[in-house]
Amino acid sequence: xxxxxxxxxxxxxxxxVHGVSLxxxxxxxxxxxxxxxxxxxxxLKAIAGELASKGDISLNGHDIRTLEPWQLATKRAVLPQAxxxxxxxxxxxxxxxxxxxxxNRHAERIDAVTAEALAxxxxxxxxxxxxxxxxxxxxxxxxxxxxxxxIWEPVLDGEPCFLLLDEPVSALDIRHQLTIMQLARxxxxxxxxxxxxxxxxxxxxxxxxxxxxxxxxxxERSGAPAEVMTDDAMEAVFGCRMRIxxxxxxxxxxxxxxxxxx
Amino acid sequence: MSxxxxxxxxxxxxxxxxxxGTARATGDRTAIARLTLVVxxxxxxxxxxxxxxxxxxxxxxxxxxxxxxxxxxxxALSLRDRIIVFDIRMPRALxxxxxxxxxxxxxxxxxxxxxxxxxxxxxxxxxxxSALGAVLMIVLGGALPAGLMLTLGPYALPVAAFVGGLxxxxxxxxxxxxxxxxxxxxxxxxxxxIAALAGAVTGILxxxxxxxxxRDITFWGLGSLSGMTWTKLFAAGPIxxxxxxxxxxxxxxxxxxxxxxxxxxxxGVKVQRLKYIAIVAVAGAVGASVAVxxxxxxxxIVVPHLLRIVIGPDHRYLLPASALLGGVLLLxxxxxxxxxxxxxxxPIGIITALAGAPFFLWVLLRDRxxxxx
Numbered sequence: 001x002x003x004x005x006x007x008x009x010x011x012x013x014x015x016x017v018h019g020v021s022l023x024x025x026x027x028x029x030x031x032x033x034x035x036x037x038x039x040x041x042x043x044l045k046a047i048a049g050e051l052a053s054k055g056d057i058s059l060n061g062h063d064i065r066t067l068e069p070w071q072l073a074t075k076r077a078v079l080p081q082a083x084x085x086x087x088x089x090x091x092x093x094x095x096x097x098x099x100x101x102x103x104n105r106h107a108e109r110i111d112a113v114t115a116e117a118l119a120x121x122x123x124x125x126x127x128x129x130x131x132x133x134x135x136x137x138x139x140x141x142x143x144x145x146x147x148x149x150x151i152w153e154p155v156l157d158g159e160p161c162f163l164l165l166d167e168p169v170s171a172l173d174i175r176h177q178l179t180i181m182q183l184a185r186x187x188x189x190x191x192x193x194x195x196x197x198x199x200x201x202x203x204x205x206x207x208x209x210x211x212x213x214x215x216x217x218x219x220e221r222s223g224a225p226a227e228v229m230t231d232d233a234m235e236a237v238f239g240c241r242m243r244i245x246x247x248x249x250x251x252x253x254x255x256x257x258x259x260x261x262x
Numbered sequence: 263m264s265x266x267x268x269x270x271x272x273x274x275x276x277x278x279x280x281x282x283g284t285a286r287a288t289g290d291r292t293a294i295a296r297l298t299l300v301v302x303x304x305x306x307x308x309x310x311x312x313x314x315x316x317x318x319x320x321x322x323x324x325x326x327x328x329x330x331x332x333x334x335x336x337x338a339l340s341l342r343d344r345i346i347v348f349d350i351r352m353p354r355a356l357x358x359x360x361x362x363x364x365x366x367x368x369x370x371x372x373x374x375x376x377x378x379x380x381x382x383x384x385x386x387x388x389x390x391x392s393a394l395g396a397v398l399m400i401v402l403g404g405a406l407p408a409g410l411m412l413t414l415g416p417y418a419l420p421v422a423a424f425v426g427g428l429x430x431x432x433x434x435x436x437x438x439x440x441x442x443x444x445x446x447x448x449x450x451x452x453x454x455x456i457a458a459l460a461g462a463v464t465g466i467l468x469x470x471x472x473x474x475x476x477r478d479i480t481f482w483g484l485g486s487l488s489g490m491t492w493t494k495l496f497a498a499g500p501i502x503x504x505x506x507x508x509x510x511x512x513x514x515x516x517x518x519x520x521x522x523x524x525x526x527x528x529x530g531v532k533v534q535r536l537k538y539i540a541i542v543a544v545a546g547a548v549g550a551s552v553a554v555x556x557x558x559x560x561x562x563i564v565v566p567h568l569l570r571i572v573i574g575p576d577h578r579y580l581l582p583a584s585a586l587l588g589g590v591l592l593l594x595x596x597x598x599x600x601x602x603x604x605x606x607x608x609p610i611g612i613i614t615a616l617a618g619a620p621f622f623l624w625v626l627l628r629d630r631x632x633x634x635x
Binding site: 045048049050068069070071072073074077078080083084085086087088089090091092093094097098100101127128129150 | 517
């Protein structure tokens with residue numbers, strides 16, 4: 001379980017996140033949504049341990065600030081929003097970078113996990129390609145394979161592992177958006193947890209168990225997508241009037257941009 | 263050629279191509295990297311042997327060593343030959359190899375750390391900082407307490423160059439890096455500014471220097487492997503060796519940092535510690551090299567670049583391979599420097615610049631379109 005309580009972050013003296021509290025449970029996809037600049041990525045980075053922050057953050061009951069980087073790395077992996085690499089690595093070599101820590105670094109596991117992670121993001125057969133020669137969406141999926149291989153087992157030593165994903169599907173076509181979201185779901189079904197910063201509200205409603213809606217560095221609403229996604233919330237958080245509808249079976253909410261009225 | 267050979271030859275060639283083809287399909291360049299390392303180790307031994315065996319004098323290393331190993335008091339073994347082989351060529355070959363290794367590996371480490379294939383200790387002003395440290399020691403060393411100078415002994419110059427290189431590297435890193443991202447343009451421009459500043463201060467010191475100091479500075483600054491002695495080898499060698507032994511432990515971290523400092527941290531790397539160790543190792547290796555050989559440029563940029571084309575950027579193989587190839591190339595350049603105008607010799611810095619500068623331009627032209635510079 002990842003618990004953040006009363007989390008505040010300032011970037012170069014400017015307060016960005018104000019007293020955010022959230023809980024990400026194993027077995028659940030937790031989605032953070034909100035308009036641009038609402039502090040979603042900053043919150044995720046603070047939870048990853050990458051940014052200095054005030055407030056408590058714990059990973060499976062341990063204060064993350066007392067854990068060494070390699071200890072954190074065996075229990076949580078982070079997909080950044082954009083990644084540029086300086087040298088001509090092949091896809092296989094990039095994914096293998098994820099295997100520098102944790103139980104998978106043993107030589108006999110490396111090849112198997114690399115291949116399975118690439119297959120999981122629908123990039124089987126891409127191992128020999130140079131990263132720089134891939135399209136943006138393919139690069140994003142290579143990075144996801146690297147992140148996935150870092151904590152390949154959703155549960156390690158009896159503790160759940162967590163994927164922290166910053167806009168994991170932003171560069172992907174619709175088929176691969178579904179592939180990746182299903183991958184996140186399966187990770188949770190295996191006992192792990194996922195925190196994802198998302199922009200696509202409909203995908204979020206389909207796949208998230210828990211939805212956190214942020215605005216101006218604060219959490220406006222949180223709960224199950226059906227509770228959080230309301231007409232009023234859309235207007236309050238995103239600043240445009242939209243109608244939330246539900247699909248006939250199951251009542252998963254969806255929203256069409258066509259319904260917007262400024 | 264027998265029929266057997268004729269049949270075997272193409273198949274051997276085919277298997278090599280197949281292996282290269284496999285690497286292209288699987289993206290696994292480990293086999294090629296290991297093969298390259300083996301080849302480089304053999305080349306290193308050959309280069310060291312050749313370097314000891316050749317020179318302006320006709321002293322035969324084989325004769326000298328053979329006579330010694332044979333144990334026979336060979337009358338043909340003159341004292342002169344023995345001095346030439348053991349006291350002139352050997353320290354020169356060993357130190358030349360170490361300096362080449364130090365410069366090439368420092369280049370590879372800097373490039374990994376700054377995440378840029380153009381970072382080089384010479385280009386970004388670290389060598390100038392080391393030179394300033396060395397000149398400061400030559401000119402103002404007399405003013406230091408005698409006890410300190412006695413303790414430092416032959417290490418005074420390498421230590422001063424090391425401190426100069428270290429301060430320059432730290433300053434450069436502070437200037438060029440913001441929020442974990444190092445700006446290439448800032449780094450290169452800051453390098454130019456730092457080199458100019460160090461050059462100006464060096465100029466002031468030269469102006470202040472007396473005749474003996476001026477002689478020391480001039481001889482030292484020629485950028486040459488001539489005048490290498492066992493004393494110099496024992497002064498600079500341990501620092502370079504220490505750096506060469508420490509740096510391979512940074513390879514996994516440097517690999518991770520290729521994806522950025524944040525991603526390296528996510529993957530479990532202690533980024534800050536890695537950076538400090540890398541900077542101290544580079545400053546030590548470059549400082550010690552500059553202290554004994556003056557400025558030898560371009561080794562640090564050419565060698566890692568060539569190797570990345572063949573074995574890829576994995577630092578676990580790139581760092582040792584760079585060290586070996588750097589040593590081999592510098593010994594090669596040194597042999598050229600001794601042969602071209604024998605019995606005189608060219609400063610080796612001229613040869614590395616003559617070969618390295620056009621190569622650097624080629625890299626820039628080749629990468630221009632890709633990187634949009």
